[in-house]
Amino acid sequence: MAKLLGLRLRKGVYQLRVCVPKDLQASYGKQKIIRSLVTHTLRDAALKGAQLMARYLQEFEFKRRSLNSQTVEAISPEIASQLASEIRRIVLGIDDLARDSPKLATSLLRAARGKNSLHVGGPASDPYSDSNLRLNTSHLQGMSDELATAWASENKSSKGYADTLVAKHDRAFILKLAQGVGEAFSVIFTEETPGAREALKLCTQAYREAWVDVVKRDNGETVPTPDRVVPTHTTPPSKPEIYLSDVYERWVVSKPRSKDTLRACLRALLKLESFLGRIPIKELSRAQGDSFRAWLQARDQSSKTSRDQFTWIKALLKYAYMDLELIPKNPWAGLDIPYRTTNIRPPWSPEDLQTLFSQPLFTNYELPKSTKAGKDAAYWIPLIGLYTGARISEIAQLRVSDIYKQGAMSVIKISDEGLDQKVKTNASVRAIPIHEELLRLGFLSYVGDMEAAKSVSLWPELRLRKDKPGGYISQWFSEFRKASGITKKYPDFHSFRHSVRTIMSRAGVDPKVQDRITGHETQGSTGTRVYQSVGDAEVQNAIAAITYPEVRLSSVYIVKKTSR
Numbered sequence: 001m002a003k004l005l006g007l008r009l010r011k012g013v014y015q016l017r018v019c020v021p022k023d024l025q026a027s028y029g030k031q032k033i034i035r036s037l038v039t040h041t042l043r044d045a046a047l048k049g050a051q052l053m054a055r056y057l058q059e060f061e062f063k064r065r066s067l068n069s070q071t072v073e074a075i076s077p078e079i080a081s082q083l084a085s086e087i088r089r090i091v092l093g094i095d096d097l098a099r100d101s102p103k104l105a106t107s108l109l110r111a112a113r114g115k116n117s118l119h120v121g122g123p124a125s126d127p128y129s130d131s132n133l134r135l136n137t138s139h140l141q142g143m144s145d146e147l148a149t150a151w152a153s154e155n156k157s158s159k160g161y162a163d164t165l166v167a168k169h170d171r172a173f174i175l176k177l178a179q180g181v182g183e184a185f186s187v188i189f190t191e192e193t194p195g196a197r198e199a200l201k202l203c204t205q206a207y208r209e210a211w212v213d214v215v216k217r218d219n220g221e222t223v224p225t226p227d228r229v230v231p232t233h234t235t236p237p238s239k240p241e242i243y244l245s246d247v248y249e250r251w252v253v254s255k256p257r258s259k260d261t262l263r264a265c266l267r268a269l270l271k272l273e274s275f276l277g278r279i280p281i282k283e284l285s286r287a288q289g290d291s292f293r294a295w296l297q298a299r300d301q302s303s304k305t306s307r308d309q310f311t312w313i314k315a316l317l318k319y320a321y322m323d324l325e326l327i328p329k330n331p332w333a334g335l336d337i338p339y340r341t342t343n344i345r346p347p348w349s350p351e352d353l354q355t356l357f358s359q360p361l362f363t364n365y366e367l368p369k370s371t372k373a374g375k376d377a378a379y380w381i382p383l384i385g386l387y388t389g390a391r392i393s394e395i396a397q398l399r400v401s402d403i404y405k406q407g408a409m410s411v412i413k414i415s416d417e418g419l420d421q422k423v424k425t426n427a428s429v430r431a432i433p434i435h436e437e438l439l440r441l442g443f444l445s446y447v448g449d450m451e452a453a454k455s456v457s458l459w460p461e462l463r464l465r466k467d468k469p470g471g472y473i474s475q476w477f478s479e480f481r482k483a484s485g486i487t488k489k490y491p492d493f494h495s496f497r498h499s500v501r502t503i504m505s506r507a508g509v510d511p512k513v514q515d516r517i518t519g520h521e522t523q524g525s526t527g528t529r530v531y532q533s534v535g536d537a538e539v540q541n542a543i544a545a546i547t548y549p550e551v552r553l554s555s556v557y558i559v560k561k562t563s564r
Contacts, residue, residue: 007045013039014039014044015034016037018052019031033056043298049294050291050294053290054295057291072193073193074193075193075196080202083182084203088206088207088210089229091210102142105151109154156215159211165208174204178199242280244279246281248266251319258422260467268309268312269312275291275295276288276291281320281327282327285331289313289335296309303339306337306339346498347501347503351550352486352491356481356484356486362383363553370476375461381459383437384412384443386499386548386551388500392477398412398414400450401456402414402458403434414432415429427521433540441556442555442557442561449561500514501514504542509545512534516539
């Protein structure tokens, strides 16, 4: 896991050090902010640190706005409404955080008994001491009964205080709160500003409504915290702000992409906005990229999933920089998430192969009736996968013309030459010698029959899923495999590729020859992709090495054809 920038372990406890931007250091009076994350576990520290970093980044933005604020000539009803809505959100938001964090709730209760208390009096002993407030050991349990009772009591008191403010038309308390919110909205005003009195009245009412809602929560009612108010009163900039979602829309139409690709990128974008909020692309910083990276890695998902999601955002930023020239550089260039494959498919075992190929489909050519199976395709496609290691989508999109003679050998050509044909990478374009076992079982006879029928597709009865040709037959194969008695998650069709490579490796076949057959890109010593020429003889010998003693099949296609 890549460690969050600024994360430090001190005396067994993790801290977060946040660098204050240079333009705000005079305002903060410091260059760094150091906060304890109160955990000794790296995973928890990464998650808490990423969330805290995001909050500081938002705080810095609010601070910039307040420093650039201008005194308004008057507070309009629109500004007043936005100030009141934001005050209500703040009260409900703090209540939300406290209920999620019993330690925070305890700290707030103790503070309420000090000079910041909204009510006067109370028992001489401290009802919020550690002995009286027991914290649950599991974060899933929320507040303890004692803490919830104390929290509800304090909320009821605060609600009573808010009632008094409204009844007395007391605007003094709410003034400072409204002014603080106004600074975040780039609005500075005083009690003498025209419209301030009406605005403060509205804010006081919103403050009371918030406490009424908090008390409702104490009674078990569901009251959601509204989203942060986005001020609309400010003068619009000369150019509209551009967000990453705008870049995504341009990226979608920039060239043809599969639905799976578009959905994957969109999911990553939604993840980013759920974490950082909707931020103009020019304001996305490297620190935010580091924060988002740590947040992804702290989530309950594989390292590869985290890396893929992070890479999609980097791709959008690169597109915004290189193609659209919306930003002077890609701020996340060089940031990455290391990953390891945690979902390695095993090759097929001899027992599972015997089980699969002892089914009537392979012993008597009894074709399935499922529309996903594609009749003859159900028999031949698994066998081609078994003896070539080709991907199921590559086989599903084959045309009759893709089977031909190349010198002395018959080959299967994998390419993207057809209108609806696609390949995964450049290395996927290849010609694979047809295995002797496929020839013995009558594959070329089947191809000749399709040619005689003037079929363009090698599998005329097979439905091809758009952007994923092997989608339907892959679903059928999964169902067929389970119905055969192989109910484990693996092996699946893709495991044929692993079987082919395993057998060739045991036979001493050069890895670059294996890559040539299976359509993998060969990696050089520096990790770069290289393409090496492999002779026909090497490829033929490698294909001949693929044997399965446990799979003994009769030429049932020839028998069926003869009996027709």
